[in-house]
Amino acid sequence: MSSVQLTGDEQRYAGRVRILHWLIAGLVLATWPLGLMIGFVKEDVKLDFYLVHESLGFLILWVMLVRIGARLTSTAPLIEAPALEKAVAHLVHGLLYVFLIVMPISGFLATNAHGFPLEWFGLFTVWSPIGKTPDIAFVLSAIHGWSAWILLALFALHFAAVVFHHVIRRDDTLYRIL
Incomplete structure (x- = not known):
């Protein structure tokens, strides 16, 4: 396939979509390693790592919801690629969106189910829709953990x-999203 030359903004995602894309990417690249490191830090700073990880994760959830709204209300540039390549691209992007919603929701609910309210950046307590529910806490934690690894694999594909x-x-x- 020959190289396609962009001819202006009609060949790029809307500005708000591009900004939200990179904001989410940055937040995930900060949040994911923090979550991984929690198991390796000293007990005296573990709660600080949790606070930042959970707060960033909750922020990702809300920014993702805004991103979905922005994406649904703007047109995407045309993709000039074989049908299978387009299908795989749409599948991977769709799964990225799904897991960027599933992961923060499952993490938030797991935190609640373990009996810890989310103290968003230490500013205020986020209302818990389920409260302490030990019988489902480990299921939610497992969903959150598996979602993290699936998201990492999807990121690698992307x-x-x-x-x-x-x-x-x-x-x-690449320039469509820059």
Whole structure:
């Protein structure tokens, strides 16, 4: 396939979609490692790691909801690619959206079910829809943990596609979201 040259803003995502994309990417790249590190930090700072991890995760949830709204109310640039490639791209993007919602919800509910209210950045307590519910806490924690690994795999696929398009194909796919 030949390289497609962009001719202006009609070949890019709307500005608000691009901003939200990179905001979410940054938040996830900060939140994911924090969550992974919680098991390895000293007890005296563990709660601080939880506070930041959970607060960022809750922020991701709300920014993702805004992003979905922005994406639904704007048009996407056309993708010039074979049908299978388009289908895989849509599947991976759809799954990224799903897991960027499932992961923070399951984490928030797991925190609640374990009996810990979310203290959002230490500013205020977020209302708990389920309260302390030990019988489902570990299920919610498992969903959250598996979602994190699935999200990492999806991110790796997404990043591999970016590299493929930018380095191998040398097309303008990356510039649609920049």
